[in-house]
Amino acid sequence: MNKINEVIKKGLIVILIGLLCLLLITVLWQVFSRFILHSPSSFTDEFSRYLLIWLSFLGSAYLVTLQEHIAITILSDKLDRKHYVILKYSVILVFSVLVMIIGGFSLVKTMLEMNQLSSALQLQVGWVYIVLPISGILISIFSLNNISQAWKGAKT
């Protein structure tokens, strides 16, 4: 479990840094095409918005494996760490499975069935939205791993 987790985490880091670089290049291209080429690029606005959506959801999955989402710890400081981690990630697991995976997949399915295309890139919007269930799956895996690590940690 932990091994798979580490592999996914490493891959995710590469993808996230790549997405941010791509995002920067896209917006700079927009500035460049408007000022230097005098022909404002038509796709950059939409493409960069979609990149940001991907970056944010995949990034928040990464934060789950790092256990770095901000939380209020007044009470949880008093709970013992094992139970706190198990409780917290069970709640996150439920959200990611129900809303991000099940809700997300049904949203993607609807979008694809409606054949909704984006205005500039003529992209199937459903494929953009698929980042939500993907992140949901990642968050579920990371949460399970956090739970199992906490469980084991207390046993040994």
Added chain:
Amino acid sequence: MAETLILILSFLILLILGVPIAFSIGISASIVLAMEINNGIALATIAQRLITGLDSFSLLAIPFFILAGQIMNKGGIANRLIDFARIFVGIIPGGLLYVNIIANMLFGAISGSAVAATSAIGGFMLPKMKKQGYPEDLSAAVNIASSTIGLVIPPSNILIIYSLASGGVSITALFVAGYIPGILMGLSLMIIGVILAKKRGLPSFKAPSFSEAFSAFFSAVPSILLLIIVMGGIIGGIFTPTEASAIAVVHALFLSMWIYKEVKIRDLGQIFLDTVKTTSLVLFLVSTSVAMSWVLSYENIPQSLSDSLISLSSNKYVILLIINLILLLFGIFMDMTPAVLIFTPIFLPVVTNLGVDPIHFGIIMVMNLCIGLCTPPVGSVLFVGLSVSKVSLSKVMPSLILLYIALVVVLLLVTFIPELSLWLPSFLPS
């Protein structure tokens, strides 16, 4: 009414259990919507709101301002800003307090992060002040209270989020509106500083020699130039805020890699990754908060809250005062981003009906929530500031309370004198 109660209760329970804020918001929004409509549809609807909440070109400025700030921070900007501020205020008794305040204002504006300001500027200033015999509680309190000012002084990510929540108030106008209130916040803290410095007989710094001052000035100017390029470009209508933020990244890279030479190519991976982390932290909060805000309006909650607010009074100053009290109270427990996204749709229609300008209200709201960042029990800036200074909460509290009072006085001034926020934007071409 039952829905409102369940919403608030489930959110509070999750929060107190230590579930991350973004997830707590998302879960309680889902629960309430699932009670109303078919569960399958509710889940897909929340999923859709999570995504569409982030589908905005202006939000793109957030990762870039964060990235530019991270690069500048690694490039050693904190020390340069401190030396810069020292030229101007170092020789006044208690001078290091004002150096700390001014450096925090500049650093916060450039980096866009109050927490980063507290630790970066505080990390350099607090040992310096200790060596000069400044009481630790006072210097820690000043560092904490002043580090949120950079959120009001542009460019400011939280004002971008307000623009989103308000349905498109001009980011440029909001940015420009932040200058005077931000400077007033700084001045108010300095006034308290002067009083306390006199009372406690704090020393002044020896005046820097001309050549020292000269080199400190020119070493800091390229960093401050970032603010001028970004804001000049936005105000002049040359760039959109998002484009300006990407230009800021290029400027920061150029400066830190070729001029200051403190950032190497191999550092960039870590800087980018740190930026991704901070960005997704904020934007995931935006995403779930937008979903929550949608559920609230689906349940007609903003409308009924607005109605009960209006029934209290029709005087706009009374209403603004009440809203300020509510925000101060919630700001104590809630993070800034969700507070702005959730409360703006509730309060903004009420106050605009009474003739308050949405720009003015945005500044009031952000200033108000800044104070919450440095109050117990959850203020992130407070706790970072305490850990940097290694002083206990009970020890800083007496000095900190004086500084809260100063900030609240400025908040009231900005609330009751709209010109403080609206005068500068009135010069913008419409």
